[in-house]
Amino acid sequence: MSVDITSIDPYIRQFxxxxxxLPGAGFAWLDAKRDxxxxxxxxxxxxxxxxxxxxxxxxxxxxxxxxxNVVVPSQPAxxxxxxxxxxxxxxxxxxxxxxGQFRPDLSALDHVPDGTRVVGLGDADEDDLHALIAPPSVAxxxxxxxxxxxxxxxxxxxxVVHLGRGAVLDPVQLLFVxxxxxxxxxxxxxxxIRAEAGSSATVLETYVSLGVGAYWTNVxxxxxxxxNAILRHYKLQAEGGSAFHVAATSVRLERQAAYRMFAxxxxxxxxxxxxxxxxxxxxxxxxxxxxxxxCDAQHLDTTIRIDHSKPRGTSSQEFRSVVAGHxxxxxxxxxxxxxxxxxxxxxxxxxxLLLSAAAAADTKPELEILADDVKCSHGAxxxxxxxxxxxxxxxxxxxxxxxxxxxIDAFLNELIEGIGGQAARAYFRRACDSWLAKGSxx
Amino acid sequence: xTATQQTIESLRSLQGDYKYGFITDIESDFAPKGLNEDxxxxxxxxxxxxxxxxxxxxxxxxxWQQTQEREPTWARVTYPKIDYQEIYxxxxxxRSKQPGSLDEVDPELLRTYEKxxxxxxxxxxxxxxxxxxxxxxxxxxTTFQGRLKELGIIFCPISEAVREHPELxxxxxxxxxxxxxxFFATLNSAVFSDGSFVYVPPGVHCxxxxxxxxxxxxxxxxxxxxxxxxxxxxxxVSYLEGCTAPMRDENQLHAAVVELxxxxxxxxxxxxxxxxxxxxxxxxxxxxxxxxxxxxCRGARSRISWTQVETGSAITWKYPSVILQGDESVGKFHSxxxxxNWQQADTGTKMIHIGRNTRxxxxxxxxxxxxxxxxxxxxxxxxxxAEGARNYSQCDSLLIGSQCGGHTVPYIEVKNRTxxxxxxxxxxxxxxxxxxxxxxxxxxxxxxxxxxxxxxxREVLQNLPMExxxxxxxxxxxxxxxxxx
Numbered sequence: 013m014s015v016d017i018t019s020i021d022p023y024i025r026q027f028x029x030x031x032x033x034l035p036g037a038g039f040a041w042l043d044a045k046r047d048x049x050x051x052x053x054x055x056x057x058x059x060x061x062x063x064x065x066x067x068x069x070x071x072x073x074x075x076x077x078x079x080x081n082v083v084v085p086s087q088p089a090x091x092x093x094x095x096x097x098x099x100x101x102x103x104x105x106x107x108x109x110x111x112g113q114f115r116p117d118l119s120a121l122d123h124v125p126d127g128t129r130v131v132g133l134g135d136a137d138e139d140d141l142h143a144l145i146a147p148p149s150v151a152x153x154x155x156x157x158x159x160x161x162x163x164x165x166x167x168x169x170x171x172v173v174h175l176g177r178g179a180v181l182d183p184v185q186l187l188f189v190x191x192x193x194x195x196x197x198x199x200x201x202x203x204x205i206r207a208e209a210g211s212s213a214t215v216l217e218t219y220v221s222l223g224v225g226a227y228w229t230n231v232x233x234x235x236x237x238x239x240n241a242i243l244r245h246y247k248l249q250a251e252g253g254s255a256f257h258v259a260a261t262s263v264r265l266e267r268q269a270a271y272r273m274f275a276x277x278x279x280x281x282x283x284x285x286x287x288x289x290x291x292x293x294x295x296x297x298x299x300x301x302x303x304x305x306x307c308d309a310q311h312l313d314t315t316i317r318i319d320h321s322k323p324r325g326t327s328s329q330e331f332r333s334v335v336a337g338h339x340x341x342x343x344x345x346x347x348x349x350x351x352x353x354x355x356x357x358x359x360x361x362x363x364x365l366l367l368s369a370a371a372a373a374d375t376k377p378e379l380e381i382l383a384d385d386v387k388c389s390h391g392a393x394x395x396x397x398x399x400x401x402x403x404x405x406x407x408x409x410x411x412x413x414x415x416x417x418x419x420i421d422a423f424l425n426e427l428i429e430g431i432g433g434q435a436a437r438a439y440f441r442r443a444c445d446s447w448l449a450k451g452s453x454x
Numbered sequence: 455x456t457a458t459q460q461t462i463e464s465l466r467s468l469q470g471d472y473k474y475g476f477i478t479d480i481e482s483d484f485a486p487k488g489l490n491e492d493x494x495x496x497x498x499x500x501x502x503x504x505x506x507x508x509x510x511x512x513x514x515x516x517x518w519q520q521t522q523e524r525e526p527t528w529a530r531v532t533y534p535k536i537d538y539q540e541i542y543x544x545x546x547x548x549r550s551k552q553p554g555s556l557d558e559v560d561p562e563l564l565r566t567y568e569k570x571x572x573x574x575x576x577x578x579x580x581x582x583x584x585x586x587x588x589x590x591x592x593x594x595x596t597t598f599q600g601r602l603k604e605l606g607i608i609f610c611p612i613s614e615a616v617r618e619h620p621e622l623x624x625x626x627x628x629x630x631x632x633x634x635x636x637f638f639a640t641l642n643s644a645v646f647s648d649g650s651f652v653y654v655p656p657g658v659h660c661x662x663x664x665x666x667x668x669x670x671x672x673x674x675x676x677x678x679x680x681x682x683x684x685x686x687x688x689x690x691v692s693y694l695e696g697c698t699a700p701m702r703d704e705n706q707l708h709a710a711v712v713e714l715x716x717x718x719x720x721x722x723x724x725x726x727x728x729x730x731x732x733x734x735x736x737x738x739x740x741x742x743x744x745x746x747x748x749x750x751c752r753g754a755r756s757r758i759s760w761t762q763v764e765t766g767s768a769i770t771w772k773y774p775s776v777i778l779q780g781d782e783s784v785g786k787f788h789s790x791x792x793x794x795n796w797q798q799a800d801t802g803t804k805m806i807h808i809g810r811n812t813r814x815x816x817x818x819x820x821x822x823x824x825x826x827x828x829x830x831x832x833x834x835x836x837x838x839x840a841e842g843a844r845n846y847s848q849c850d851s852l853l854i855g856s857q858c859g860g861h862t863v864p865y866i867e868v869k870n871r872t873x874x875x876x877x878x879x880x881x882x883x884x885x886x887x888x889x890x891x892x893x894x895x896x897x898x899x900x901x902x903x904x905x906x907x908x909x910x911x912r913e914v915l916q917n918l919p920m921e922x923x924x925x926x927x928x929x930x931x932x933x934x935x936x937x938x939x
Contacts, residue, residue: 064528379881390862
């Protein structure tokens with residue numbers, strides 16, 4: 013396959029300049045990894061629709077602009093007060109990144125409990141770097157991971173959250189703030205969350221923009237959850253309207269580890285939220301849920317691959333989208349059950365509401381089952397609101413507009429209700445409510 | 455010993471064999487081995503075809519040549535590279551002239567069909583089925599042509615249709631599956647030898663089931679038949695297709711194309727019981743079944759339904775599809791696919807909703823046993839203009855044994871908000887509870903397994919014409935014999 017040179021060339025040239033300035037430069041092994049990654053990116057290019065995992069998401073709008081990776085960024089002036097509306101709670105632990113760079117002056121990490129460590133990538137030790145660079149254990153076409161390679165080459169900051177044995181960290185928020193510049197910028201954060209045996213944590217990732225303009229967040233998050241540890245992972249993607257957001261999260265679960273994830277995606281012109289989950293040991297549990305709210309010309313994609321590698325794993329995926337304007341929502345979910353992963357219980361559901369004539373939804377719930385003693389199911393629906401339900405409400409004197417919003421609200425609430433933490437539940441409800449209020453109406 | 459292991463044991467003791475694996479010793483005409491432009495010309499000349507058809511074949515061949523390196527690889531099947539120059543593209547039983555009646559057909563051939571249980575003679579009258587029998591590359595006998603003719607129905611080998619009804623063939627051939635469609639359809643367009651042609655005139659309800667029986671006999675030959683069915687306004691036809699092949703150690707290629715056209719208010723029901731030789735217990739031999747089947751609901755309120763029972767072939771690669779162009783047209787796909795031993799099946803459907811208020815239903819049941827790999831791959835696309843379109847899909851997989859795999863890959867693309875699309879899928883094994891329940895009531899384990907499997911497939915088998923339903927049920931039993939687990 014021929015690769016579009018004009019779109020990738022600028023990044024290869026930027027890398028040549030940035031190489032010696034990136035964190036960890038000088039570690040020969042890391043330099044080699046970065047060199048190999050940029051080489052792969054150079055030969056694979058941006059994923060095209062011909063790469064199966066990107067069939068529904070066309071990156072052309074992204075490749076038409078050259079984004080600048082800023083290795084030594086300016087430090088835009090910002091006050092803590094300006095960030096207050098985006099905080100989970102006024103007193104939660106907070107790690108702030110502005111234009112991809114860690115800002116201790118805006119963060120709140122004074123009271124991080126004993127046994128836990130929350131630092132920027134600049135303070136990561138070599139061990140952390142090794143874990144950060146570990147390739148995802150879920151198999152995929154290397155061309156599908158081209159942007160992950162680009163991140164590996166350019167990663168220059170990010171959060172390292174380390175939980176010692178039995179430690180409890182509840183909650184910590186990673187707040188990524190973009191302040192668009194006249195030139196389009198690219199941010200390539202790389203986060204690491206390591207939960208040692210028996211630990212427990214809640215981590216919220218938030219992506220917001222202060223200002224208008226194009227930029228590109230290409231974030232990679234690596235998560236390792238040791239036996240009996242539990243991680244609650246939340247994510248709010250509320251990037252600016254002309255932004256691009258591509259996120260790849262890979263999670264590896266050990267014996268009896270548990271991972272709970274809830275994501276709301278409502279920002280960016282083009283967004284993709286990708287998860288690779290490996291239930292690498294017995295009795296692990298992964299529950300993922302999320303809501304996509306798309307309007308105008310947005311294109312929002314959720315792609316999930318779950319590998320059941322060992323017996324007695326449980327996984328569930330419950331994703332819903334509300335699509336208005338001429339927006340486009342994509343859901344791709346794959347469950348793979350390895351030959352010896354008996355007694356697996358895996359469920360998946362994708363429900364999509366189309367609110368306007370030009371809205372579109374593509375969904376591809378996929379099962380790949382190589383063990384027989386399993387319970388696997390998936391379901392998908394696409395359509396408008398239930399006409400009978402609308403009629404029921406209208407027959408009781410609710411006008412159509414109100415009836416519609418009641419039903420949309422209920423559709424989303426069913427998932428939001430399932431969020432464990434009260435603060436997080438309120439946080440996401442606020443985000444959804446303000447989206448619904450600002451003109452989701454067709 | 456667990457119930458599963460008992461099943462293994464008891465099924466192993468039964469050890470069913472492929473009943474249709476015999477070889478008919480008959481003299482055959484072959485085209486020279488291999489494929490080049492001369493092969494295409496040879497086949498066309500053999501069939502005494504008009505120039506336009508030869509040109510059409512040659513266009514297909516030149517496209518196939520250009521794309522030769524692009525054999526599709528997206529399906530979940532693995533097989534060694536096919537050497538397209540090692541295949542005979544034309545093999546026909548020798549005979550002096552076209553048989554005028556059944557009495558003139560080589561008795562050896564009639565005996566073959568007798569063994570296969572295909573009614574070509576008197577029994578056909580009793581069964582009430584008109585049969586077109588295709589042996590390797592050519593059609594050997596078509597029954598009931600006279601009676602159908604009275605109604606204006608044309609049912610004949612496609613090579614005959616090219617001579618007798620060129621205007622119909624020329625108008626519709628390639629109109630649903632163009633010669634550039636995909637690798638295997640393009641190959642078929644270049645070298646297709648025979649197949650059935652059906653035309654049902656406006657308002658005619660075809661009074662009997664039409665049927666084609668395909669048999670691959672010659673060694674190292676490929677079969678490339680092409681079927682074209684046209685149901686004119688307000689007509690109805692039900693069509694059955696069956697297939698078998700001898701047991702050989704080499705893999706044989708079968709790349710067919712089936713095109714259906716339903717005009718206003720017409721209905722076509724197409725049923726297949728595919729029982730090509732699946733290869734032996736160790737996965738040696740068997741047919742590579744790479745088939746393109748597609749129907750077009752051209753007119754308003756037209757209906758097309760595909761029902762398939764896929765138990766044979768080493769590899770099955772087929773996606774019978776419906777293009778729902780006419781308003782209020784209906785597409786249906788009912789499928790049972792069984793893979794045992796080392797069989798691989800990647801099958802499913804495409805429902806393309808273009809017209810308003812179009813409806814489609816997909817029911818797919820995959821059963822894997824032994825080392826079998828069974829994939830459902832399907833597309834439901836609702837285009838922007840398809841107001842009020844409706845789809846319901848259900849794909850269930852049953853796994854028997856721990857070495858097999860069952861996979862589901864549905865694509866759902868919706869561009870109209872008034873559409874309602876629902877998809878459900880499950881994967882499970884035969885539960886120990888179900889087995890226990892049956893055993894407790896005095897059934898043997900193998901009876902219990904057969905009963906449960908038949909229950910699992912019931913929705914699909916119900917859609918088959920009665921004669922086929924009985925055969926299909928038996929086939930399911932045979933196909934699963936010796937399954938591990």
